[in-house]
Amino acid sequence: METACAIALGSNLGDSEQTIETTLARLDQIDGMRVGARSRLYKTAPVGPPQPDYINACAIVQTTLSPAQMLQVLLAIEASFGRIRRERWGPRTLDLDLLLYGDRVIDTPTLTLPHPRMHERAFVLVPLAEIAPDWQHPVSQRTVAELLRQVDPSGVYPLVA
Numbered sequence: 001m002e003t004a005c006a007i008a009l010g011s012n013l014g015d016s017e018q019t020i021e022t023t024l025a026r027l028d029q030i031d032g033m034r035v036g037a038r039s040r041l042y043k044t045a046p047v048g049p050p051q052p053d054y055i056n057a058c059a060i061v062q063t064t065l066s067p068a069q070m071l072q073v074l075l076a077i078e079a080s081f082g083r084i085r086r087e088r089w090g091p092r093t094l095d096l097d098l099l100l101y102g103d104r105v106i107d108t109p110t111l112t113l114p115h116p117r118m119h120e121r122a123f124v125l126v127p128l129a130e131i132a133p134d135w136q137h138p139v140s141q142r143t144v145a146e147l148l149r150q151v152d153p154s155g156v157y158p159l160v161a
Ligand SMILES: Nc1ncnc2c1ncn2[C@@H]1O[C@H](COP(=O)(O)OP(=O)(O)OP(=O)(O)O)[C@@H](O)[C@H]1O
Pocket: 071, 075, 085, 087, 088, 089, 090, 095, 096, 097, 098, 099, 109, 110, 111, 112, 113, 114, 115, 116, 117
């Protein structure tokens, strides 16, 4: 059985646009994963310590993998881009977050679903609302469009070609 997941992609080191495009192509090639709708790329002001602007995007992935398997795939792709974990919320070549997995609610030391900070992040909600405005957050019961109305979207701009 396939479940729809929402994934957030972010990068602010190296060729961020290329990194995100390559990541989406790679995700689509993984057995048990199929990339459906994807947002535009956004340029976003950094949240957290001073650092370069980010490129952010979101995608919907249909999957037969479990939530834990999905997370393993995302962490492996991050690692393949040479991400070195340093300071919290610091710059990175690639950050992949599993935002939503159907309507599953999970809280373990390694995986929390929905992603615990998605509802407060315009750099997640603006791209996600472009592709899944009606998806209901299974804890707050609010739709993505409703969550977006509660954050400040300034600093999040579509990248125009
Ligand atoms: N829904 C989730 N998606 C991705 N990682 C998660 C999730 N829930 C828990 N984690 C854990 O968080 C770790 C990733 O932390 P990371 O260093 O990427 O945090 P961060 O990107 O700096 O901050 P943030 O989590 O606020 O985006 C992973 O190793 C993973 O085990």
